[in-house]
Amino acid sequence: MTSESKHIAIAVNDLSIGYFRRKKALAVAKPINFSIESGNLIALVGANGIGKSTLLRTLSGMQAKLKGSIKICGKELSGYSSLERATQLSVVLTEAPASGNLTVRELVSLGRQPYTGSFGFLSEKDKEMIDNALSTTETTPLENRKCYELSDGQMQRVVIARALAQDTPLIFLDEPTTHLDLYHRAYILKLLKRLTSENGKTVLFSTHEIDLGIQLADVMLVMDDLGIHQGSPQQLIEDGKFNNLFPEDTIEFDASNGRFTIKN
Numbered sequence: 001m002t003s004e005s006k007h008i009a010i011a012v013n014d015l016s017i018g019y020f021r022r023k024k025a026l027a028v029a030k031p032i033n034f035s036i037e038s039g040n041l042i043a044l045v046g047a048n049g050i051g052k053s054t055l056l057r058t059l060s061g062m063q064a065k066l067k068g069s070i071k072i073c074g075k076e077l078s079g080y081s082s083l084e085r086a087t088q089l090s091v092v093l094t095e096a097p098a099s100g101n102l103t104v105r106e107l108v109s110l111g112r113q114p115y116t117g118s119f120g121f122l123s124e125k126d127k128e129m130i131d132n133a134l135s136t137t138e139t140t141p142l143e144n145r146k147c148y149e150l151s152d153g154q155m156q157r158v159v160i161a162r163a164l165a166q167d168t169p170l171i172f173l174d175e176p177t178t179h180l181d182l183y184h185r186a187y188i189l190k191l192l193k194r195l196t197s198e199n200g201k202t203v204l205f206s207t208h209e210i211d212l213g214i215q216l217a218d219v220m221l222v223m224d225d226l227g228i229h230q231g232s233p234q235q236l237i238e239d240g241k242f243n244n245l246f247p248e249d250t251i252e253f254d255a256s257n258g259r260f261t262i263k264n
């Protein structure tokens, strides 16, 4: 690994994402290129159906790419074994995991699986990591509850806790604030920000809350029909990349305050 590639957390080159239908590849976006340094909070935004979830699933190796290259910490994603990958990146998807009968603590403990060996024996360090993940997401009071008893918003924080317990340098989250009330939305986004600025993690999350992304993210990836635009929020505003995300007769972007307004 070169010293330069050490600092690039994610490098995507000519990446085509999509699905196979009757053995035929169907791309859902134009070829994607971007490169992101470690320690950044990255917000991925774009209209419904543009391909954000498909991109996150492809970057995390849960879905096959159609073509192109994905490098994670300087190494091609396909070169990692699944265990190695689990020590590099954790993923929080929108679908709730099949975990109904587990307690919250048991589910969060699964985050330690890459480190616990085949018997799943938890060391003192593992337990400490689990305690920290629960407390950081304010889910300690829920630790003995069954997952099926939780509200959507509580469950959302628990799956984020599992990702924190996994303690990976990269964290990918698909719409992590969807079910959260205003307080927990702000809390989780501030937490993600802290993980990057204080712990040096690289956090990539998709969101429909573009205003919040503009306020908090170091880097944004704006997906539209032309492809992906990468830049700081300010740079993307200046380049007009938010202006045409939605039909302009309904929603207008105000570059002076970085907010969208509904047109009368």
Ligand SMILES: Nc1ncnc2c1ncn2[C@@H]1O[C@H](COP(=O)(O)OP(=O)(O)OP(=O)(O)O)[C@@H](O)[C@H]1O
Pocket: 019, 028, 046, 047, 048, 049, 050, 051, 052, 053, 054, 055
């Ligand atoms: N399993 C699948 N097979 C075929 N096409 C799919 C599949 N899943 C999603 N798609 C299509 O891929 C495109 C991108 O979907 P994706 O879920 O990635 O978009 P998104 O940007 O995450 O949308 P949203 O904001 O609504 O969550 C859509 O046209 C969708 O219909």
